[in-house]
Amino acid sequence: MVLVAKSALAALASRRLAQSSSSLRCTDRRFYSTPTAPTKTFANQDRIERLPIPSLSNLSTKYLASCKPLLPEDEYRRTEEVVKDFVAPGGFGEVLQQRLTEYGKEQKHSWLEDIWLKKAYLEWREPSMINVNWWCTFNDHPAHPKDLLRKPPPKGVLTTFQIQRAAGLISNMLNFKDLVDSERLPAEYMRDRPLCMNQYKAQFGTSRIPGDPADTIRSVHPCLARHVIVLTKGQIYKVDVLRADGSRVPLKELERVLYAVGEDSLHTKPEPGVGILTAGHRDTWAKANKELLAAGGANAQNIETINDALFAVCLDDHSLSKNIDISHRQIFHNDNGRNRWFDKSMQLIVASNGRAGVNGEHTPADAVIPGKIFDYIVANEPAVDPTVSEAEAIALPAPEKLVWTVPDSVKDLMKEAQNTASDLINDTETCLLQTDIYGSRYIKEVAQVSPDAYIQLAIQLAWRRYPTASGEPQGPTAMYESASTRAFLHGRTETGRSMTSDTWAFVESFDNDDVLYDTKRDLFRQAIKSQSAYMKAATFGQGIDRHMMGLKSMIQQPAEASTPSIFTDGAYLKSMWFRLSTSNMSPGKYFYGGFGPVVPDGYGINYAIGKDELKFSISSKRSCEATNSFTFRDALMRSLKDMMILFPKRSEVWGLGWEKERVREKKEQAYLGIMKGLSDAYVEKKEAIAKKYGAHKKADGASAGQQDKE
Known part of the structure; x- marks a missing residue:
């Protein structure tokens, strides 16, 4: 385990809040589409809404829910009181909320845009490479x-x-x-x-x-x-x-x-x-x-x-x-x-x-x-x-x-x-995982859930199974994935806090032989529902991490920074110390992507969900004894395989000949690829011939026309 002084952790956490909840990285493409009749690239800009400032009530509810699986009961009760005081009428949170509202009115496009650029990136002084x-x-x-x-x-x-x-x-x-x-x-x-x-x-x-x-x-x-x-x-x-x-x-x-x-x-x-x-x-x-x-x-x-x-x-x-x-x-x-x-x-x-x-x-x-x-x-x-x-x-x-x-x-x-x-x-260790064990088709048609939420649970299960120094399973840790807020003007991303009480209940139950499979399936469905609901809320501007960044940036005096609040409570650091930082770049048909871990004892995990394949890149710090990218990769592969036990066999859903059908599809795709290459080569050669001989043909035609006139 990497040991860092408490003050250093606080400083690092403050600087990395944005990056740990940033898009690094990519956004979920599940909802993206293009209309049948294409619209000019920037034609819609004038009718896109501004990013809303969420309410303090939204912050209170979601923040406490995200902290609950991470904190012992006594710490959680203390955090409840801190949050209650922060959002109370006339409280410090209300003061900061009012300042943020006034600040937002002065901004041309978004209350968040300038804050985000500065806090997430431009004020960050560590090397840009990898970080x-x-x-x-x-x-x-x-x-x-x-x-x-x-x-x-x-x-x-x-x-x-x-x-x-x-x-x-x-x-x-x-x-x-x-x-x-x-x-x-x-x-x-x-x-x-x-x-x-x-x-x-x-x-x-x-x-x-x-x-x-x-x-x-x-x-x-x-x-x-x-x-x-x-x-x-x-x-x-x-x-x-x-x-x-x-x-x-x-x-x-x-x-x-x-x-x-x-x-x-x-x-x-x-x-x-x-x-x-x-x-x-x-x-x-x-x-x-x-x-x-x-x-x-x-x-x-x-x-x-x-x-x-x-x-x-x-x-x-x-x-x-x-x-x-x-x-x-x-x-x-x-x-x-x-x-x-x-x-x-x-x-x-x-x-x-x-x-x-x-x-x-x-x-x-x-x-x-x-x-x-x-x-x-x-x-x-x-x-x-x-x-x-x-x-x-x-x-x-x-x-x-x-x-x-x-x-x-x-x-x-x-x-x-x-x-x-x-x-x-x-100090940076990265490995890749590519498997055709299944992809989005299996997750949608057999598991019948969101592919993104499914992979989030697989990563949490891999984390649970990753051995600690004592050999015991891992406890819950803060985890995020990026949610796009491009539905709003100059929108960037919001943090999807993926670790919830529901997701952890499923993860804890999975390797418990005393829990019936029917119960595990019920817990799985509830975990999917919980994770998907948070991502949807974050996508539509109702997350909490960007809101907290905005509120914190409204603190004007050093004395205010020490005022008891969410930001001085220990849960704040724990809840945004994202040891699992993830990004979905699906379908990733033409490329493989990745990024570095955002905390010294964590992982940076990029994934792409193809139709019948999955791609992952996993990064961590070699100097941290508690992490190992290759060991985590093994745990993730085992989790992806083991989760299949919750669902019907593929033959029960797709029929007995499903494997032959997949082979036929692959051959057909390969054939189409070859034909496209031949077509492209033909077009290229045709254009080259036209360039070389077109001028001569034109000249000959003009000469013949002149002779006819004569």
């Missing part, structure tokens, strides 16, 4: 050369397929940007309720800017930049991917400029790898940023170029093992934090063996938004050339290497950042 940034590994390319995966190229080289895939992904990213800028991306709905699309405006040209005592976020929509930054061997290049007028170029032209980057990195003097500063402590980076700007040279323009860039592209001259338990680390932190710029909202990463993914800075958006981008860009591989006429076939400018003036003081800070990053990376 804030998320990772996402893409499916392999449809035409991925198997030899590149079986026998990766030697370290130090870039490969042709790597550059080709990077060019295709860049092109698909530009396609998606065009959908947003032209408002051809259909507006999204939760059933019939429009969802806020504002986060799509913060995906391109967005950067986190280091500062003291807090960072800032820089984002402009539409982003008019024509370039990306490309990192390779720790060097940073400005690479135009659009012409000066914003028009597109063929894939071959993108490949050409990426090849030029690789060539230049081999034959020019290497610049200091200043990107490592973005992997270190935020105060270290803020200090180094000031000193770089003061050092003169091209530093100021370089930083401006990076911050303005549409996104970053990292061409790694190495590859980790094809084993996904290992290869995902290249996308998460690269095992050393180098060749990255962790402040860009999106870093597209392509390894030398062609494996690809994205590392994202979490401040401007929640993971469901970039998740939709990744669905699009990976589903559309292999990329198809954009429409470009021969008259427009003008070469892009040569890539521009960023040359730095780095004083010795900044070099020392770079070493400090490297040490910080290395310690953090070495």
Whole structure:
């Protein structure tokens, strides 16, 4: 067990409240839909409601319910009195509620938006890498050369397929940007309720800017930049991917400029790898940023170029093992934090063996938004050339290497950042679980419950079974998953407090042989009902964690901070010390994602529920003796299997031939994939032929017409 002083715990909890209840991460997609007749991307913004400020009564009821399974009876009774005094007429809670109400009236879009950005992200001073940034590994390319995966190229080289895939992904990213800028991306709905699309405006040209005592976020929509930054061997290049007028170029032209980057990195003097500063402590980076700007040279323009860039592209001259338990680390932190710029909202990463993914800075958006981008860009591989006429076939400018003036003081800070990053990376243990034991089809049709709530119970059961130092089962612990509040203007997320008295009653009963299976099934249904009800309330703005954050931010004087209240009671820390931090990125058809744990003795668990498969990533701290990602993975797999005993056999629901039917479906899907690849290849070749010979045909036709006139 990691031992932390009580005061340090309180400080950490205060800083991490938002992140422990943040979206890291992603949001539940169960209710998302698009209408039959697409609506322009931002057409609904004017009719979306503002996020409501929940009542103190709502806070009292839900807070006490979430604390009950976590506290001994005497502590719970004491907390009841604390809450009663806090929400009483004329009490401290009412004072803070009134201040928050007045503050909300002054805010343009939401009472929460500015508070959330500052408290959840920008005031957080620990490294963004792992603590804030998320990772996402893409499916392999449809035409991925198997030899590149079986026998990766030697370290130090870039490969042709790597550059080709990077060019295709860049092109698909530009396609998606065009959908947003032209408002051809259909507006999204939760059933019939429009969802806020504002986060799509913060995906391109967005950067986190280091500062003291807090960072800032820089984002402009539409982003008019024509370039990306490309990192390779720790060097940073400005690479135009659009012409000066914003028009597109063929894939071959993108490949050409990426090849030029690789060539230049081999034959020019290497610049200091200043990107490592973005992997270190935020105060270290803020200090180094000031000193770089003061050092003169091209530093100021370089930083401006990076911050303005549409996104970053990292061409790694190495590859980790094809084993996904290992290869995902290249996308998460690269095992050393180098060749990255962790402040860009999106870093597209392509390894030398062609494996690809994205590392994202979490401040401007929640993971469901970039998740939709990744669905699009990976589903559309292999990329198809954009429409470009021969008259427009003008070469892009040569890539521009960023040359730095780095004083010795900044070099020392770079070493400090490297040490910080290395310690953090070495302390982070992550493993993946992918199983086709079942998926959403089984959970809906056989178990007949919400797939998301089902997985939440499976994770709690795995936690219960994880052995303690004494060998006894685990007791209840605070657990959350993110609930999207995009039904409200500029909505982000709310915390779904998944650990309830009902869910824990089921978990405790499951391995108790004295409890009848009928009783276990009843407890299971009640637990599902309880968890789903909280998630629904949180989705519609009636959670408690964002409300408590808002109330706490209204404390104006140091003396008020020590006033007896919810925030000074021990239950407050316990109830938001989320040792199980979870995120649903279903269906995750095209990618695998994850994030770091939000407390030192906890787990960060990302999951995706496919039709007939489940994916999990599990992270924890190696320095904590009470956690082990691999052991937890084993407990989770056993729980997923054992929970099937509560339900009918699949043959009783689907019939005796269900297994053959699944095999037939898989073959059909594989066939459709092959046909799509052939179709895409045909379209690509057809367009290439048209470009090459179309002008001649047109000229011949004009000549024949002239002869007829004569």
